[in-house]
Amino acid sequence: QKEVEQDPGPLSVPEGAIVSLNCTYSNSAFQYFMWYRQYSRKGPELLMYTYSSGNKEDGRFTAQVDKSSKYISLFIRDSQPSDSATYLCAMSAGYSSASKIIFGSGTRLSIRP
């Protein structure tokens, strides 16, 4: 069983829709959670990060962590064609940059104009 599971998609929604991207994980030691966005033929870029359970909002993006269910989500409001990309969740048990980060396999998102 993978430590982090992420639906690969593709997920296609119309412009303006609310998008929900999700990951589940099995390691209860994970405390630090991140979302990366990867455009086609580019490297990933850090989008948001959260610590432990709760919500964090940044503009149109909201990251949500439910540690009791081992489930994290990224919500995108008022989705735009420019949001079309692959979204990777990532998580770690440690805070140091030497800590092991486990990445999800990514969900490919397409926003239809």
Place this chain on the structure above:
Amino acid sequence: DADVTQTPRNRITKTGKRIMLECSQTKGHDRMYWYRQDPGLGLRLIYYSFDVKDINKGEISDGYSVSRQAQAKFSLSLESAIPNQTALYFCATTSGGSIFDEQFFGPGTRLTVL
């Protein structure tokens, strides 16, 4: 100019050949990483380096070696390439000591081993 560059961008090689992938960064960061990305498996860490004299194995270092020639340069070598090393390879760099400090990724090298 891009902050993190990788060469080559694409490479096709044959089983048993030695291959070197190169990474350069202009951000002045000490920490550099090599990852591979495979469909359905996500990003996996191969090696990382926190400074020129500090090299560490990641989770999948077997079959790979690295060289940190300078603060700005970090090379990944496949001594004898095999087909299951076909993947997209990314170099990344960060300045900070926490996992929340953004890693700046290069554009990737697509390697195919026949």
